[in-house]
Amino acid sequence: MEREIEIGLIEELLRLREAKSHYLDDEIEFNSVDQYKSEAIFQRERDQMFARLPAVAAHVSELTNPGDFVKREIAGRSILVTRDAHGEVYAFLNICRHRGTQLVDDESGCKHRFSCPYHAWSYANMGELVSVPHMATGFPDLDKAQYSLKSLQCEERFGFIWGIATPDITFDFDAYYSPIAAEAEGLDLANMDIAHEEKKVHNSNWKILVEGGIESYHSKVAHRKTIGPYFEDNLSSYQMLGDHMRSVLMRSSMHVLRDQPTDQWRLRDHANIIYTFFPTTQLLVQKDHVVWINSRPVSAGQTELRLATLAPKSRLAEEAYWEKNHQITSTTLNEDFVIGESIQSGFASGANDVITFGRFEGALPEFNRTIMRHTAA
Template sequence: MTRDEEIGLIAELLGLDAENSKFLDENVTRSPIERYSCPDRFADEMKGLFRSKPVAAAQSFELAENNAFLSRLVSGLPVLLTRDADGLAHAFLNVCRHRGAKLVRDEAGCKKRFSCPYHAWTWSNQGELIAVSQESQGFPDLDRSQHSLKELPVYEAYGFVWVIADSSCSDTGEIKKSLAPLSEDLNWLGLADHRIAVEETFEIAANWKTLIEGGIEAYHFRVAHRKTIGPYFPDNLSTYQMLGDNMRSVLPRITLFELRDQPRKTWNIREHANIIYSIFPGTQLLVQQDHVVWVHLEPLAVDRTRVRLATLVPNSAPQTEEMQKHWMRNQAITTTTLEEDFELGEEIQQGFASGANEYLTFGRFEGALHRFNQVLENAMKVPEDA
């Protein structure tokens, strides 16, 4: 975010408040509930969105050392992330090329080579097949080069290892291109100099889109979050901008209004607003004053989503027990608030089957939800009906 944008956003929000107005889109819109409840639709989204767009598979510091590795689910696929001896990150399908066993069972560690737990075929952390037990007798004509691990496009930038979970795609340029509109803002956040201080994972019985939608409007704050963060926010005031397919939402706290009497050169948006980057499709960065919460959505089924919350903190912050308690307190506040959203998401999912609604309705100040879904429909190249 440039300094001019920062001032412009604050001025816009102060202006909306002064006029007692909202950031309004043109129309009230609708989103059919099949989009959140139909298993075929879910399969299309996994293929058309999650496996065709870059996903932040890891934070760089999770894979900090040379020869470090991580194994995790990325867009529904088992993925092995490695950093080779030269410090270069790789991503592979974590699937043995002999008879398909899961090659690496450990979630994290440090290894130069990976030996399959089934028959011990072994690969380097650059994906080459380097050993086959009893090869000369059993596989006399084996072309090892044809049995490298299946590699995925990977690009390390802005503090994350980005992966496209599609082994038929070999173009790292696609990742760069997708992230280009976010580049200015991601540089502004400086997450390459951050590490994970606290993390938690939840499994929520709700469609992934409901969880994204719950994070990009302030209409619900004073109601759903009345016992937690609601009182710190003005009623239903927010703004958003598109950065390519991604969205930057700005949800001011009431302290923002104090800036009216202060010179513009002192204005700092992180002190007075929650900024949420929704990196299309399923990553959100919740920017707080002194840290950023990385929310990774891993859709498991049409009605089930794994959510990983990780508090990213600057490496420059003292690594003391006291600071760790501070980060844990902050993560607990985020978690408590998000649990209110998760509960609503699960209840919404249960209601889909009831037949009460054929569609969800988005008001003019919920335009961000429509915009997100529009981008989604365009990305999947199906006619837009919302």
């Protein structure tokens, strides 16, 4: 993060704290409950956003060696991500081009060739069809070059491997992420490794889970038994970076900076910084590590979350330390996720047609406006 921005963000929060105020938008806003419970709206989000925008398939540490692969699901499609002998990464639809069997069953591994479990057509990890049993008799004129695995746009950036689940899309990845790229690079995630992780399906719409991380109105209440005491009450700011967002949640410790020269100010020591890479990847930046929150929307009412603590490779051996940190984060975030399920199950009651966002919850309508822009067309 640029120094000037970092100091500006700290000064803004200190000023608000001194004024006993909040980070306020102009007005109260609303969102229809349908946005969270309608399967038709979810399908539109899937077709127009999840299938067409980049999603993180893996952290680079999951594909370090030539031949490494992972199988992932993006926008309801099974995706195979590979690294070839030259270190290039590729993404494909995990579908055999013969009669459509899912080619790879394993979640991850190291292989240079993939053989279909049905009739053993086999493919190189760069996608080409390399052999067809009994080809000369059964498929005498088959042009193997036309039967490569369906290739997907795949980019290795900011320590992650990103894929777009629809073939034949050319997406300007760098333009889309340029407003957030320098800060994402600055996190040095490529030199980190997954110290701990967990995966769970939550009975909640994906947007509710994102929204829980980008306001601090709830911090002292919902997290009173965990991190609540370490944070200022309802004091956080947010900035849109293109479609993406930086949220800064102020720790109570930040006020000590008033007595220190600004050249010693370091935001991540006194705040949780949350980057939302639109739409489904969030990074929670803490003092000495980053928590990667990857959501995989399954249906209007279900979302699988992968929660991974990324630690610097040089300190990966401090296992007990990372485990403890992961547990604190997991316990805290699960307080949000349980509430997310409570909200989702309450939608059916008809108590609310809309949900209401206060002026200090302005990040949430902003996030929802970004969704509307992508799904309106």
